[in-house]
Amino acid sequence: MSHVDSTDVGTRGEDARAGVADGEAGAAEARGTEAGAADARAADADARAARAELTTTPAEEPTGGAGERGAAGIGVLGWARWFWRQLTSMRVALLLLLLLSLGAVPGSLIPQNGVDEFQVAEFKENNPTLADVYEALQLFDVYSSVWFSAIYLLLFVSLIGCIVPRTWQFVGQLRSRPPRAPRRLDRMPAHATWHTDAPPEEVLDAARGLLRGRRFRVAGGDGGADSVAAEKGYLREAGNLVFHLALIVMLVAFAVGQLWYVEGGKLVVQGHSFSNTLTQYDDIRSGPFYDYEDLGTFGFTLEEFHSAFEPSGPQKGTPRDFRADVSYWDSLDGAEHQDTIEVNKPLAIGDSRVHLLNHGYAPVVTVRDGQGELAYRGPVPFIPQDDNGTAQGVIKVTDYRDADGEPDQLGFIGLFTPTFGIDDRRGPHSTFPALNYPVLSLSAYHGDLGVDAGLPQSVYQLDDTNMEPFQDESGDILRKALLPGESLELPDGAGTLKFERIERWASFQISEKPATGWALGGALAAIAGLAASLFIQRRRVWVRARAGADGRTVVELAGLGRSESARLPEELGTLAERLTARAARSDAGSDAVLEAGSDARGEASAASASAAASASDADDAAESGAAAGADAADPASDAAGAAPRTVPAQPADERPRSEP
Amino acid sequence: MNLAAANNQALADFSTVLIYSAMAVYVLAFVGHIAEWVFGSRSRVARTAEALSPARSAGAAPAGRGAAAGGSARAAAGGGTAVLDRPAVVTRSGSARADVPDGPGAAAGDARGDLYGTIALALTVLAFLIHAAGVVTRGLSVQRVPWANMYEFSTTFSMVAVGAYLAFVVARKNVRWIGLPLVTTVLLDLGLATTVLYTESDQLPPALDSFWLVIHVSLAIGCGALFYLGAVGTVLYLFRDRYEGKLERGGSPGAFATSVLERLPSAASLDKFAYRVNAAVFPFWTFTIVAGAIWAEAAWGRYWGWDPKEVWSFITWAAYACYLHARATAGWKGRKAAYLALAAFACWLFNYYGVNMLVPGLHSYSGL
């Protein structure tokens, strides 16, 4: 790919202040005495070639460089290309990621419609002016807002625009051979030189075998060539690509899940059934593309609900166990199956999942009207308001005649306490969530319930605008607390309400969310890719062997990595050791001579060279065991590969500077 | 054993006593570290200045060469050609800054400082053992993993941080410089845990009783502890980098800065340490979030619902991804990337303290 510029390779570990053209001059100056300018240029081109294609990371184009303006000068197409290049650059990917994390913040601080509608309504009530502003900025729906979507869609496009060319480029790299050895191996970030009596061909042969054995890709070294080139760690790049591709898979899976989901709630009293059709739901919502015709065919009966609570101690009342025993049928065979649903163990039926959400009590009441006729009988689910099960509910009796036989309607507002308690501050309330002392307190009304007006009405609220309370002897609203089995007599023969017993109820969430498996698969692939990308090093190794002036063979070994690691020098050390062992004549086992150091020593003796000072300092430190050197902590490094004792290396990954 | 009876109050009380004891020993370790730094300040080393002084780079200085030798590095230092088992590997780096040697450590070679440092380390080991015993007994007292509330989370968090530090020490990594800041923050964390966050030991509500919770929370704690070590490295990097920058420009930093910063590892080493830790933890953090999503799917019927806790985990994740991207982007390396790493860690902290205490959500640990 054209945007890969080899000069970008391996710049990651550089000086903290690395600017765009950082330190080039300094490096050139430092080398000034070594070689003439032309020589240096040639060597540089050579070194560049050695580093080419070691990654697929896009090169950063300098902001506002001449090239950019030139492109802009050639009209719409130029602009489009400029825009595309910007969008797919690392810098913009970075900014978009930053924006994405910033954009997610308000959604966690401001109540969200998708998360808690009730809180949103409350917020709007308390801060009307602010709410208007928030509304305009879509701050109650951050994660589906235009601006948040814009950020992640841009990121998505950037990701594709980045990943596709990089994949091709990587495929190309896999097909090509490692670049041949640069002329000056000693200019590579890590190198070693030694002499041996083995002839060059033998050394190169041994090197090829050694490198192949360590699963390097190897090229050269035969047919008269004086060097072997090898490369390893392609999995790093592959991992990185897999990671980014997996992100795309995950994003698509999220989108599919959002567009085609369906999710509804249903409260079921023990012994009652639910069947999966639209009309049976208490509430239901779905993604824009979901078709309710597609609701799976199944149903279930809540056979029994079990619960247990901490009976004593500081966490008294904390739930310990919830279990809903259900029997269900599905379209496959229509047969009944038994199962249990627990808080963390949903029931899967076909593509749907049934989750246990909540539970509570439903007092069973019998209402007789002024004529003594049965007006209502059944369990009435009460909704818990606190952790101890203090619950509210209403009983609506629509089919009722008063003492005179006139049609009327009754409404009861009730408070149910599984374990009754009362104090001055809170009034009657429950002190424990289990049925230790159940009491149902009711106040009674009659009039128009408003259920015939055609407006949807909550079954848990009483609209008392057109209702009148019954009064007791002293003229107060009629209220009574009932134990199971007790009755409430309405005044003047208006009827009775009998509190028969208590049933349990459980509420369920029934949902279908497509592509969940894809999201999970994508996430796991992303993690695997990430691990490969972060823990594996891509690196090149060259070995050159040729006859020296003294007739012995000079072996040069050099390595180049693209990322920060002190492991490369260690690996080179091991390679050198093995190579000396392999390519050694019978007498040459101990013939590897420290040659490489001479260079450094020469420089070290030149006055105040701190390189040597640091080497020996660090050496002392290693000696005394007080410090393990610059290789401070390498959580990823495998101890096995580590050299017996390695002098704290200068960071080996720093790329030698190229000539301006 | 009867589970209901397992809520062994005596054991839980014992656990609390252990945590207090660990705090006492950490205080002693803290004092030891202070003594180490104080005595170390007597030594006058200035290798950084030497490595960076303009005088040096004006000469025909090497473009950064160090000998990374195998078997017989001493031979290299001693001069002369030696016969080796293993050839030496020479490394070269691009800039003078990359060649700055690491500082000598808090004690800076001062014998008494060194003694106090060793004592502090030994005390840290002791405190860690007591601390770990406290966490384990807490778990035993309720027969479950001890991570069901913020008290347990905090005590385990600092235990893992200290454990990771000690593991680095055992692996002979150059991490002794973390000692003082670590012990200080562990004391803060435990202080907060035993006062503000204390919750009586108890069993798990059913919503928290899940295999995925164990995975999710243990990873979250481990990642947080290591991210914390990375953040310490990053903060020190920023100071040290400024110090080196000043020296490089020929400036002279203040005496206190010189004394303290001189003894730290070089900016390049600190930066590298922080990067490695953060990069190594990132995949685990990713997995933490995935495990959380799997758990949420089982418990609440949706794997992602933009609950504040989920949002902040995501923000933290994206922030660390930003940091990793920044390291690969020209012009964002070094200090800018370091600021991103700190912002990311701040997100992690907020996710833990801020979200738990300030923002209501499903992660209220209250059960069904």
Ligand code: HEM
């Ligand atoms: C959803 C948004 C993205 C996330 C969460 C993300 C995350 C990451 C992470 C965690 C890494 C670190 C892996 C490593 O250092 O090897 C990484 C590396 C990388 N990302 Fe992304 N990325 C995203 C989008 C992009 C985009 C849009 C591009 C294209 C411009 C891109 C290009 C790269 C490249 C080239 C690397 C490798 C850097 C290197 O070689 O060190 N990423 N990404």
